[in-house]
Amino acid sequence: MTAVTELVGRSDELNVLRAVIAAEPVGAGPRAALVLGEPGVGKTRLLSEATKLVAGRRTFHLVGFEPERHVPLGAAAHLLRDLVGVGDEGRQLEALLRATDPALGGLEPLRVFEAAYRAVCRIGDTLIVIDDLQWMDDVSRALVHYLLRAAQADDQPLLLLCAGRPTPPSTAFIGSVQRLLVDDDRCVELLLGPLTREAGVHFAQMLQPALPDDEAEHLWAKAAGSPFWIELAARIGLSGERSTVSIAGLLRSLSTEATACLGALVVAARPAGANEVAEVLGWDVTRVEEALAELVSRGIASSHAGSFRTAHDLVREAALERIPQHELTRLHRRFGALLRGRAEGDLQLLMEALEHERAAGTASVALALAIARSPQRRVLGPDGFARLATVAEVPHGDVAETMALRIELASIADELGDHEAALERWGALSETLQGAGDRAGAAVKAARNAFVLGLSSDVSSLLDRARADGRDDPWTQVATDAIEYRRLVWLEHAAARAKPHLQSAIDAARSLRAQAGPLETLPEVARLAYAEAVDAECMARLMDDDIVGMLVVADESVEATRGLGETHMDARVGACTMQRFLNHWQECETGLRAVVSDARQQVFPGIAAYATYELALTAYNLGRVADARRIHEEARRLGERIDTVFEVQDTSLSALRHLIDASADDWAAATASLQEEADRQANPHIRFSLRQGAAICAARFGGPEYGDLVADLLETADADAITADCARCMWELRLVEAELFARVSRTSRANELLASYDAAHPTPHPRALYLRARARAVVAAKVGTADAVELLGEFREAAAAAGTGLDELWTLVDLGDVLAPGDRAGAIDALRAASRLAAELGASSEAALVKRRLRALGVHSVSPARVVANGSPFAGLTRRELEVARLATQGARNDNIAQTLFISPKTVEQHMSHIYLKLGVRNRAELSSRYGAQLIEVAGAART
Numbered sequence: 001m002t003a004v005t006e007l008v009g010r011s012d013e014l015n016v017l018r019a020v021i022a023a024e025p026v027g028a029g030p031r032a033a034l035v036l037g038e039p040g041v042g043k044t045r046l047l048s049e050a051t052k053l054v055a056g057r058r059t060f061h062l063v064g065f066e067p068e069r070h071v072p073l074g075a076a077a078h079l080l081r082d083l084v085g086v087g088d089e090g091r092q093l094e095a096l097l098r099a100t101d102p103a104l105g106g107l108e109p110l111r112v113f114e115a116a117y118r119a120v121c122r123i124g125d126t127l128i129v130i131d132d133l134q135w136m137d138d139v140s141r142a143l144v145h146y147l148l149r150a151a152q153a154d155d156q157p158l159l160l161l162c163a164g165r166p167t168p169p170s171t172a173f174i175g176s177v178q179r180l181l182v183d184d185d186r187c188v189e190l191l192l193g194p195l196t197r198e199a200g201v202h203f204a205q206m207l208q209p210a211l212p213d214d215e216a217e218h219l220w221a222k223a224a225g226s227p228f229w230i231e232l233a234a235r236i237g238l239s240g241e242r243s244t245v246s247i248a249g250l251l252r253s254l255s256t257e258a259t260a261c262l263g264a265l266v267v268a269a270r271p272a273g274a275n276e277v278a279e280v281l282g283w284d285v286t287r288v289e290e291a292l293a294e295l296v297s298r299g300i301a302s303s304h305a306g307s308f309r310t311a312h313d314l315v316r317e318a319a320l321e322r323i324p325q326h327e328l329t330r331l332h333r334r335f336g337a338l339l340r341g342r343a344e345g346d347l348q349l350l351m352e353a354l355e356h357e358r359a360a361g362t363a364s365v366a367l368a369l370a371i372a373r374s375p376q377r378r379v380l381g382p383d384g385f386a387r388l389a390t391v392a393e394v395p396h397g398d399v400a401e402t403m404a405l406r407i408e409l410a411s412i413a414d415e416l417g418d419h420e421a422a423l424e425r426w427g428a429l430s431e432t433l434q435g436a437g438d439r440a441g442a443a444v445k446a447a448r449n450a451f452v453l454g455l456s457s458d459v460s461s462l463l464d465r466a467r468a469d470g471r472d473d474p475w476t477q478v479a480t481d482a483i484e485y486r487r488l489v490w491l492e493h494a495a496a497r498a499k500p501h502l503q504s505a506i507d508a509a510r511s512l513r514a515q516a517g518p519l520e521t522l523p524e525v526a527r528l529a530y531a532e533a534v535d536a537e538c539m540a541r542l543m544d545d546d547i548v549g550m551l552v553v554a555d556e557s558v559e560a561t562r563g564l565g566e567t568h569m570d571a572r573v574g575a576c577t578m579q580r581f582l583n584h585w586q587e588c589e590t591g592l593r594a595v596v597s598d599a600r601q602q603v604f605p606g607i608a609a610y611a612t613y614e615l616a617l618t619a620y621n622l623g624r625v626a627d628a629r630r631i632h633e634e635a636r637r638l639g640e641r642i643d644t645v646f647e648v649q650d651t652s653l654s655a656l657r658h659l660i661d662a663s664a665d666d667w668a669a670a671t672a673s674l675q676e677e678a679d680r681q682a683n684p685h686i687r688f689s690l691r692q693g694a695a696i697c698a699a700r701f702g703g704p705e706y707g708d709l710v711a712d713l714l715e716t717a718d719a720d721a722i723t724a725d726c727a728r729c730m731w732e733l734r735l736v737e738a739e740l741f742a743r744v745s746r747t748s749r750a751n752e753l754l755a756s757y758d759a760a761h762p763t764p765h766p767r768a769l770y771l772r773a774r775a776r777a778v779v780a781a782k783v784g785t786a787d788a789v790e791l792l793g794e795f796r797e798a799a800a801a802a803g804t805g806l807d808e809l810w811t812l813v814d815l816g817d818v819l820a821p822g823d824r825a826g827a828i829d830a831l832r833a834a835s836r837l838a839a840e841l842g843a844s845s846e847a848a849l850v851k852r853r854l855r856a857l858g859v860h861s862v863s864p865a866r867v868v869a870n871g872s873p874f875a876g877l878t879r880r881e882l883e884v885a886r887l888a889t890q891g892a893r894n895d896n897i898a899q900t901l902f903i904s905p906k907t908v909e910q911h912m913s914h915i916y917l918k919l920g921v922r923n924r925a926e927l928s929s930r931y932g933a934q935l936i937e938v939a940g941a942a943r944t
Contacts (some may be wrong), residue, residue: 007049008206008227009199010042013190017050020188021159030151032181034174035163037192039314040228043163044131046192050161057127057159062144064135064164065270066313070387071351072379073112075140079128080112083119090119092603097376108378108415109139110642113146114605117641120147125157132313133164133173138383141173146641148180153637166191194225203227207234228312232299247318250298257291262300262310266319267331267356271307280334332360340367347376351384354391363391365401372408378415385412385421403433414445423449423458430465440470441525444479451483456491459483474512479529481505482536493684495543495725502533502540509533520563531560531567538574545728547581547765554578569599569607577614577652580621581767583802589618609638617656623805625663626842632660654686655693663806663843667701675713688720688729692736699740700810701845707744714740731757735768738775742782750779773798774807781814788818797903800880809837809846816853828857873931876918882935884911888924889932 007014013035020033033050037043051059060079068074084094093115096108120126128144130136144160151158160177164170174189181187195203200220205211207230211219223229232247254262264277278288292308295301300319302311310316323331336356343349350371357363368391371377371384380388392405410425426446433439443466450458463480470476482505488498509530516522522530534557541550554575561568576591592615599608612635620628655674662670674694681687695713698706714737721730734753741750754775757768764772777795780788792815799808812834819827831854838847854860874882880901887897894908901908912924921927927935 006206007042007045008203009195010046010049010192013046013192014049014053016188016190017046017161018053020185021050021053021161029155029186030148030158030160030181032148032160032162032177032187034177034187034189035161035192036166036170036174036189037163039165040226040312041192041194042227043192045227047129047131047161047163051127051129054127054159057125058123059127059129062128062130062136062140064130064132064137064140066135067269067355068348068352069135069137070355070383071137071348072139072376072381072384073137073143074348074352075130075136076143077348079143080116083116086119086122089115089122092601093119096603109142109381110605111603112379113143114150114641115603116143117147117150118603120151120158121154121156125159127159127161130160130162130164133162133170134167136164136169136173138169139379139381141169142381145173145176145180148177149643150637150641152180153640195220195227195230196225197221200225200230204230204234207231228314247315248322250300251319251322254298254300255291255294257287258294258298258300261288261291262295262319263323263327263331265295265301265308265310266316266323267328267335268309269316271304271309273307276338277308279338280331329360332356333362336360336362345370345374347371347374347379350374351380354387358387363394365391365396365398365405368392369401369405369408372405372412377408377412380412380416382416382418385409385416385418388412407433410442410445414449419449419452422446423453423455427462430462430469436469437473437476440466440468440473440476443469444476444483447480447483451487451491454491456487459487459491463487474508475526475529478505478509478512478533479525481508482529482532485536485540489539489543489725493723493725495540495727499540502536505533506537519560527560527564531557531564531571534560535571535574542578543726543728545731545761545765545768547578547767550581551578566604566607569595569602569604570610573607573611573614576611580618581765583766583770583804585618585622586803589615589622592618605638605642606644609635609642609644612638613653613656616660617652620656620660621806622803623807623809623841623843625660625806625844628656629660629664629842632657652689654681654689659693659696662697662701663841663845665844667697667845671697671702678716684720684723685726685729688717688724688733691717691720692733695740696736699743701849703743704745707746710740710744711746731761732768732771735771735775739771739778742775742779745782747779747783750775754779770798770802774811777811778814781818784818789815792818793901793903797907800878805837805841806843806846809834809841809843812837813846813850813853816850820853820857824857828854828859831857832859873919874935877915881911881915881918884908885915885919885927885931886935888912888915889928889935 017033020031035043035046060082062075062079064075073080080093080097084090084097093112096112096115128147130144133141147158148160150156162174178187178189194200197217197220200223201213201216204216204219205213208216211234219230219233223233232250251259251262260281261277264280265272268276268280274285274288274292277283277292278285281288292301292303295308296303299311300315301308310319320328333356336353339349339353339356343353350367354363354367354371357367368388371380372388388405389409392402392409396402406425407429410422410429413419413422413425423446426442426449430439430443430446433442443462447459447462447466450462463484466476466480470480481501485498485502485505488494488501512526513519513522513530516526519527534553538550538553538557541547541553554571557571558568558575561571572595573592576588576595579585579588579591592611595611596608596615599605599611612631616628616632616635619631654677658670658674658677661673671694674690674697678687678690678694681690691713695710695717698713699710702709714733717733718730718737721733734757738750738753738757741747741753754772757764757772761768773791773795777788777791780791792811796808796811796815799805799811812830816827816831816834819830831850835847835850835854838844838850874885877885883901884897887900892900894905894912897903897908898905915927916922919927919931921930
């Protein structure tokens with residue numbers, strides 16, 4: 001028979017794939033070509049030809065094998081092994097895959113996926129080829145989908161070519177890819193059918209050149225257009241009858257040795273080396289090699305790189321029917337024992353061994369337990385978890401081993417974030433474990449999962465069970481009180497009823513901690529209970545508006561979680577964000593950047609995304625609107641990779657995107673979006689934040705015309721804060737309300753709110769003092785009191801000191817409004833400064849508002865701000881210091897400078913001290929002689 005190298009009858013399909021591969025622009029995100037077809041239609045050959053069309057890309061091949069379809073990352077093993085060699089990113093991936101470094105935690109799919117994606121990014125243009133998609137394990141499919149989703153978010157070049165049978169797993173994966181790559185030219189699906197009559201006849205005659213047309217057509221018809229069956233019939237000289245009988249005739253002609261080796265290849269159902277087959281059969285290698293050579297020569301098996309497999313799944317399926325059941329059982333047992341002996345803790349080999357044991361009907365609890373205790377167990381995924389669970393539910397002789405497996409399964413459910421399964425399993429264990437302490441521990445873990453699911457009554461009953469069984473364990477009591485506090489606060493919105501439980505938890509935790517000595521000596525369950533109690537107190541102090549106490553406890557939380565991986569990182573994020581209540585936004589930003597860096601380095605994508613969102617919020621409050629938008633987009637992309645939306649989980653983040661849009665783009669649209677989201681939101685904490693955000697936009701940009709809307713929004717936000725039973729939210733809202741009511745000319749209501757706040761807070765914390773000063777200045781400006789300019793000037797100083805650029809900008813706008821009736825020149829100066837600052841911050845909506853006010857004063861253009869070059873001697877000076885230095889070199893005294901810039905003389909003195917230090921001068925005279933002319937030019941252009 002003649003060998004055929006040409007791809008016959010698939011030119012149209014190949015042209016479609018060529019168009020996807022060559023689509024422009026190159027590197028503009030991922031693209032995919034997805035081929036489905038029944039067995040024998042030539043999917044693998046088409047995939048191979050398409051791969052040859054790809055030039056200049058690193059190529060990775062993934063192949064699914066039937067016995068490995070339940071082995072986590074079985075199909076992706078070669079891809080991951082190749083990626084570990086890609087620079088620093090590959091080394092990160094290798095460390096995670098080994099799961100031997102306690103600081104990195106156990107092997108977690110999401111972290112492996114992120115590390116693999118970083119390695120792919122390091123490579124650049126990448127091609128992933130998948131064959132036999134239908135046999136690909138769930139975790140490998142999830143990895144490929146993650147790579148595509150991340151590449152989509154980052155516009156990273158990635159090309160996927162895959163082929164498989166139209167089975168439910170294949171069609172589900174292809175559907176998910178199509179939904180991700182919605183553009184028609186980015187994703188194409190081909191359904192490969194039989195060869196046409198013309199192509200089939202041509203193919204048969206290429207295989208047998210002497211074959212007459214009518215016989216070739218008969219062969220094509222009998223083979224139903226299948227290239228595989230046409231080739232098989234031509235090979236063995238049959239008339240094209242398409243059935244397993246065709247293959248059976250070929251199999252019957254094999255020698256006894258070749259038949260036995262074929263049985264081993266059929267049971268292996270993946271490439272196997274001659275040594276492996278020899279070990280399973282108990283033969284010497286030479287005998288096996290001769291038998292395998294016979295299989296290859298007859299077209300029953302194929303060989304690549306020293307490994308052998310059946311030539312086609314159809315061959316394997318036909319051969320499988322001929323193997324007696326007792327022989328199948330024997331071979332599965334042999335393969336299971338062989339793989340188990342080689343595993344040395346390798347999860348993939350252990351899972352493959354378990355599949356062979358299951359097929360032989362001998363799945364052991366000991367093997368399942370070894371898998372469940374593997375450091376790599378998090379990659380099991382739901383499918384692997386279910387297979388272990390099946391073993392655990394079958395009665396076995398060793399009751400202790402079975403119970404140990406059930407405990408490990410409950411722990412795996414926790415680690416996988418399957419809260420329903422974890423609740424069910426820990427709940428059952430809380431009733432069936434022998435020891436009272438063990439039952440109590442299980443009840444606590446079940447209660448934690450019930451809390452996440454929002455099942456308040458379940459939490460309560462489980463905690464009662466834990467208290468009863470754990471009455472002799474003080475750490476159990478700490479945990480139950482801490483969880484009960486969270487239940488009452490978040491699920492029942494009853495903060496007052498929750499406080500006794502918090503006090504009991506934190507007092508006991510600190511006492512036990514003091515008795516225990518070094519934190520590292522505490523067992524993990526005690527450390528988690530201690531951290532839980534500290535975290536609860538931190539939240540309680542925040543809700544009580546006890547900011548100083550909260551900051552102290554936040555530091556304790558960081559220390560309590562040290563060494564606990566992601567939990568510790570989360571505590572660090574919390575400690576950074578607490579700096580905001582001191583109005584230390586720049587310190588907050590520095591800390592968050594460090595957390596983001598560490599989270600990226602240690603591959604904690606969830607923490608990296610969350611901290612990046614918080615970083616965007618910090619940039620926004622620092623007034624850097626353009627930066628905030630960029631960082632928020634980066635956070636959104638990170639969130640998309642891990643399929644998590646943080647805005648619906650965090651009060652402070654819920655309104656952020658819309659507030660950024662309000663300043664950067666369209667404030668009216670942002671206001672409407674905030675209202676719509678608030679109306680859909682069930683959580684009163686989140687709802688209050690969204691409504692407050694909408695009121696801020698409407699009051700600042702819309703003014704008195706939007707007074708009724710602002711009042712309605714604030715009234716409902718106030719009700720939400722009360723429902724949430726959060727004192728901090730409620731009182732902070734009062735200060736924001738005072739500013740906003742003043743902006744819509746309802747100053748009486750604003751003064752009432754300020755008076756009520758002052759009565760309840762004789763010693764406000766720094767952030768509250770700042771918000772109060774802002775509200776008082778705006779009220780004075782809108783009422784037109786004599787001290788309005790002074791109050792606005794003082795708040796502008798406070799905003800400049802905190803670095804909160806948007807607050808400084810709005811204060812300049814308010815100052816312009818106050819000065820406009822009697823000091824047109826002063827108003828224009830203030831508004832010009834606001835215009836330059838808006839341009840610097842990227843605040844387009846504020847810039848447009850300022851422009852309208854300037855036009856009302858007869859000013860139709862504002863000179864753009866220039867940036868001081870890094871090489872300039874003034875590069876280290878702030879905008880305010882430049883302005884003070886310019887005025888000083890022009891002969892202005894401190895009180896004149898203070899009056900001009902609306903700041904106090906004392907602040908001018910401080911600025912002058914900084915200027916002398918930064919420029920290396922001793923006094924005004926030296927400053928003027930050395931830098932006078934340059935300062936007049938530079939500061940005049942850069943002043944804001």
